[in-house]
Amino acid sequence: MPPRLRASHLSASVSYISVRPQSIAQPARTARDFSQSSCRLVTQRRRKFYEWLNGPGRPLKQPIPGSTNYLGAYDKYGNLVRAGSVPEKTSDKDKEAEAKAKAKAKAGITEGQQTADEATAEGQESLEKLDEALRQQAKEEQAEKKKKTDEQQLSPETMEDLRPFPLNKFFRSQPVLSEELREAIYQFVVKEGKPVPLASITFGVSNERIGAVVRLKQMEKQWIAQGKTLAMPYSKAVLEMLPTTPYIDTSLPKNAGKRPIVHEPINDLIVHPATRQQLFVPVAESRQFTRVDAGKAFDNNLLPADERIPHPELVKVVRDEVTGYSKEERRALAEQRYLEAMEKKKKAEEAKKREELETKRTVPQRRWDFVFRDVSVEHAGRNGRDPRGVGWRYGLPHQDRKKGQVKIPTKVEA
Amino acid sequence: MVLRIRLARFGKKHAPFYNIVVAHARTARNSRPLEVLGTYDPIPKPPPPGTNARPWKDIKLDVSRARYWVGVGAQPSDTAWRLLSMVGILEPRFRVGQIQGKVVKAETAAKSLIPEEAEVAQ
Structure with missing residues (x-):
């Protein structure tokens, strides 16, 4: 049996090990294996980054309430440019007052609106400028109010x-819809049952965005009804830091004679793939070559630009104006056109429903209904390849792997 | 040669889809038939969300043409018989009629119950 180790022996050996160098000394590395930049450069950059974080970048950490939080608003010393190069610290009470003032300013716009109404006829371009001016006015008013409350x-x-992005001078952050405006759009379309194009014209928001707002609001309400938790703090924080389009409730007496702020141009012509080529069409001088003909020159099935824009009815309104109808007459004409269109749509829907009733036959069985639709074999045509024909085609390869086949659903049943 | 009204399976793996066809009995299943009478999608579709409707199966059929082919002696396969009997072209076999009657009875019973519940709720 070997002699037991004494405590003194043990401690001595331990101290001996601790004194001995643990690793072999290596020369200082100049760069890491995966990186081209030298270690010194990396360290320098990291130090600079921390310097920036603790110096000029510090105010960005705490966003100013009711304002955007963009790098472009600060100079390189971290001072807010619009605050007159002196960074200011507001107390909590001041912040509350500021938020209130901002909310008040968002609710209304100054009287300069009257001139705006007269200038509407000049088209989308002028409208955009107008809205810019309106936003500016709202901001100025807001600024005045603020000056009154606090210098x-x-x-x-x-x-x-x-x-x-300070290096990209041409990128401007675009406003998003405010929460009140989204709610107003939802109420307008769903509760009042107004059509989407009308909502688009009324609120100055594109058709597609109206659709998206209605769908998302519907989902939001459904989730609330189901008791799901929404990421409200998140949306609130993001909306506070983004420029938003405020909602102007024209039904309120204080907003009488005002017009909602246009969020985006709503009547832009969508570029059709058929029109992407350049065409030179020789036309006789004596012949009238209209937009309808131009559309046909590109593609026989292409509608003229006047009918492909999202709101062709607005063109008709302007045409009436140019013809010299009075305001009441124009209104009556527009209403008549709208009613006619609705009548036509209703008739088409009814006809479709009637046809479905005639051809559809539901046979209830144990677990599901068997729905029989009457079709005609004649539709397949002589060679059986007519697209109206029913059934899987014979002698034709399936196209589902072909390029450009859209397989994502294009509509949602809700 | 015997004419049959039968199903021809198309579609993909685990996603069957049938053409209802009139074909000579001895030809291959998916060969070109005399006529495509319609389609049968055996995968049940869910009812529209938010309604109390039942799931359903989509069938397209040229009823008059099917009636003609039965009239000139085409012999439906069992499955085709079941489908054709649902629209009243043939006499029901395979319990189609019994089940249909039961379902209709159950539905009318359920409907007659609903107004009472509504009254109770009020």
Whole structure:
């Protein structure tokens, strides 16, 4: 049996090991294996980054309430440019006052609107400018209110302040729909049952966005009804830091004679793939070559631009105006056109329903209904390849692996 | 040669889809038939969300043409017989009629119950 180790022996050996060098000394590395930049450069950059975080970048950490939080609004020393190069710290009470003032300003717009109404006929371009002016006015008013409440309050953002990427001078952060505007759109379309194009014209939001708002609002309400938790703090925080389009409730007496702010151009012509080529069409001088003909020149089935835009009815309104109808007459004409269109749509729907009733036959069975639709074998045509024919085709390869086949669902049943 | 009204399986793996065809009995299942009378999609479709409707199966059929082919002596396969008897072209076999009657009875019974519940609720 070997002699037991004494405690003194053990401690001595341990101290001996601790004194001995643990690893072989290596020369200082100049760069890491995976990186081209030298270690010194990396360290330098990291230090600079932390310097920026603790210096100029510090105010970005705490966003100013009711304002965007973009790099473009600060100079390189971390001072808010629009605050007059002096960074200011507002107390909690001041912040509350500021938020309230902002909310008040968002609810209304100044009287300069009257001139705006007269200038509407000049088209989309002028409208955009107008809305820009309106937004500016709203901001100015807001600024005035703030000055009244507190001399040291912040002025509203200018276009330069809405640049998230300082190196990209041409990128401006675009406004998003405010929560009130989204709710108003939902109420307008779902509760009042107005058509989507009308909502688009009324709120100055594109047809597609109206559809998206209605769908998302519907889902939101459904989730609330189901008791699901929504990410409200998140949406609130994001919306506070983005420029938003406010909702102007024209039914309120204080907003009488005002017009909702246009969110985006709603009547832009969508580029049809058939029109992407350049065409030179020789036409006789004596011949009238209209937009209808231009559409046909590109593709026989292509509608003219006047009918492909999202709101052809607006063109008709302007045409009436040019013809010299009075305001009441124009209104009556527009209403008549709308009613006619609705009548036509209703008739088509009824006809479709009637046809379905005639051809559809439901046979209830144990687990599911068997729905029989009457078709005609004649539709397949002589060679059996007519697209109206029913059934899987014979002698034709299936096209589902072909390029450009859309397989994602294009509509949702809700 | 014997004419048959039968199903021809198309579609993909685990996603069957049938053409209801009139064909000579001895030809291959998926060969070109005399006539495509319609289609039968055996995968039940869910009812529209938010309604109390039942799931359903989609069948397209040229009823008059099917009646003609039965009239000139085409012999339906069992499955085809079941489908054709549902629209009243043939006498029901395979319990189609019994089940249909039961379902209709159950549905009318359920409907007659609903107003009472509504009254109770009020």
